[in-house]
Amino acid sequence: MSIAWVFPGQGSQVVGMGRDLITASPAARQIFAIADETLDFGLSELCFSGPETDLTATENAQPALLTTSIALLAALREVSGDRLEPPIAVAGHSLGEYSALVAGGSLDFVTALRLVRRRGELMAAAHEGGMAAVIGLDADVLEQICDEVSATLQEHGVSQSTVVIANYNAPDQLVISGTSVAVEHASLLAKSRGAKRVIPLKVSAAFHSPLMVDAAEGMAKAIAEVSIRDLDIPLIANVTAEPIRSTDDVRREIVAQVVAPVRWIASVRYMVAMGVETFIEIGPGRVLTGLIRRIAPEARLINIATFEDIRALTVMQPV
Known part of the structure; x- marks a missing residue:
């Protein structure tokens, strides 16, 4: 084998x-x-x-x-x-x-x-930003959410707008990472679009992000x-x-x-x-x-x- x-x-x-x-x-x-x-x-x-x-x-x-x-x-x-x-x-x-x-x-x-x-x-x-695990949402949907949140925050003059998928762990488990405000907005949007759970992670910064x-x-x-x-x-x-x-x-x-x-x-x-x-x-x-x-x-x-x-x-x- x-x-x-x-x-x-x-x-x-x-x-x-x-x-x-x-x-x-x-x-x-x-x-x-x-x-x-x-x-x-x-x-x-x-x-x-x-x-x-x-x-x-x-x-x-x-x-x-x-x-x-x-x-x-x-x-x-x-x-x-x-x-x-x-x-x-x-x-x-x-x-x-x-x-x-x-x-x-x-x-x-x-x-x-x-x-x-x-x-x-x-x-x-590094002490900027945070991360959250997103359970039960397709990657393409979450990618779109991250793009939407970043674009919306930029349109409203929010400089801290970065949020991306940091870990593609399993088909039903993804992790987002970015500025605190962007991760919070993306988490709320993920819940509204069908995520089973969104769990903030106890980390000090936005690992695996820009x-x-x-x-x-x-x-x-x-x-x-x-x-x-x-x-x-x-x-x-x-x-x-x-x-x-x-x-x-x-x-x-x-x-x-x-x-x-x-x-x-x-x-x-x-x-x-x-x-x-x-x-x-x-x-x-x-x-x-x-x-x-x-x-x-x-x-x-x-x-x-x-x-x-x-x-x-x-x-x-x-x-």
Whole structure:
């Protein structure tokens, strides 16, 4: 069977993640030790014991999730050895794309960790705007709503008029992002046009929108200073939902994904079209598994969130 490895993004963090790996896997233990040394603070203890408020902070959550995902991957490789079937593609949701780049051989873990820490700092520094999840509304309807709201606010002389779809997560789950006034107007209009629910998200800024241009410029500077290799395994990119492999494409993706929407629906469908039959989510939680189930219900889905999941993978049972 053809396999893709997928890696979750911010929001999947949970206090206690990775704790069981420390005694069970020397390879995973080394990943956490490298993270602590590289960042010069106790990231591992933050993952294992919290407090939750500190773990949830963007500048901490992003390196914590990367570290836990790569520790799980290291343990999986350690336990499986030559029996581990390689993926034909890798992908990650937003932040998870950095884990995918490590898994695909483009970034070494230390480089990815430093980039993600910087990404988290830049995103945490942005305080403009907000986001909301829209449940049960077609993407084309929501896209039209965003365009209408932006145009109407501009006509009325409102400078803060930006609102866009930030995440195409599943056919029935989209996320909008933009200025607070534009997101509020778009949320009301979405409800009036048939959305089942609109849920304001607890975020500090308008991620994956044009309002993140300063963070994107900061990432452009950061990425210019590090070594990147061509991918050994194609990455299905957030921005285009198409495969990339070259160093230049990776550099462009890392910058563009900060302001561009996450095209997760199209990414999953692309992987299915290229022959992927089994998706293995490597990282805390089951967020991507739930999304993929709604995008490609025919796919086999496996979670690797704990060491017990790694042991269970040897029988390759679908979830």
